Amino acid sequence: MEPQQLDLFSPPPPTPALKQEQLVMDADALLKWKSQITAYQQRVRESLAPQQTALFNLTPVHCDPERIDPFTLKLVPMSFYRMPADSPGESCLYFVRDTTAEIVLYIGETCRSNKRWKGVHDCKRYVEKYLELHYRYKMTATVNMSFWWDAPIKTRPRQQLELALIQKWRSPFNKEMWEKYGQPFG
Numbered sequence: 001m002e003p004q005q006l007d008l009f010s011p012p013p014p015t016p017a018l019k020q021e022q023l024v025m026d027a028d029a030l031l032k033w034k035s036q037i038t039a040y041q042q043r044v045r046e047s048l049a050p051q052q053t054a055l056f057n058l059t060p061v062h063c064d065p066e067r068i069d070p071f072t073l074k075l076v077p078m079s080f081y082r083m084p085a086d087s088p089g090e091s092c093l094y095f096v097r098d099t100t101a102e103i104v105l106y107i108g109e110t111c112r113s114n115k116r117w118k119g120v121h122d123c124k125r126y127v128e129k130y131l132e133l134h135y136r137y138k139m140t141a142t143v144n145m146s147f148w149w150d151a152p153i154k155t156r157p158r159q160q161l162e163l164a165l166i167q168k169w170r171s172p173f174n175k176e177m178w179e180k181y182g183q184p185f186g
Contacts, residue, residue, distance in 0.1 A: 024184050027137040033181065034101050037172055041104060044168060045071060063152060065164040070095035070104050073146035078127065080145060089113030093148040093162055096123060096173065098130075100142045105130070106173035109151060109162040126173045126185040133185075 025033065073095065089112045096106035106123045127143050134141040152158045166174045172181040 025133060027139070030133055030137065030139070033172075033184070034098075034103060037103050037170070037181070038101055041169055042102070045069065063150065063157070063161050065161060065168055068093070068148055068165060070097065070107070070146055070148070070165075070169070071102065073148060075099065075144040075146050078143055078145060090149065091151045091153045091158060093151045093158070093165065095146045095148070095171075096127065097144055097146060098141050099144050100140050104169045104171045105143070107162060107165050107169065107171045109158045111153070111155065111158070113147065123173055129185040 075097070078096075089110070091111045092109070092113045094108050094110065094113070095104050096108075097104050106126070108123070131141055131143060151161065163176070165171075166176050170177050170180065173185065
């Protein structure tokens, strides 16, 4: 066996961090992936958060992640960011949803609601590949967005609320859930 010292320019072995450019799911895998997420999110939605009792009448916190239901928010088309806007927008949380499958795909936060999606956003690519896979298999998917406008103005509390909601709903396009659901659209 010869030494491998001169093999300096061989390609590195593939790592999990490398993204695949091709679509990786067949129709059955896509249906199973979606039904797993739908079942979980519906259980979350149907279960009531336990109410903690207090000795004093405390005003409920309006930013409680247990009180935010993305399925009840008004829908807007994914192309909302192409509409003219006269300001950079406001602080908010936003939800990318497949309304046909009743799935929250992505949860995000911003302090500039009219600017965040105008530039590069990885989620736009995930949605494109998600829809492409549905079209390939002649399946229906309708991706829309919704906004929650009562988000904290300060960045850190808004990001903490976003993370709590990602963990609660397990939105598959958020990087925090890639270990659980994979990254088939990234």
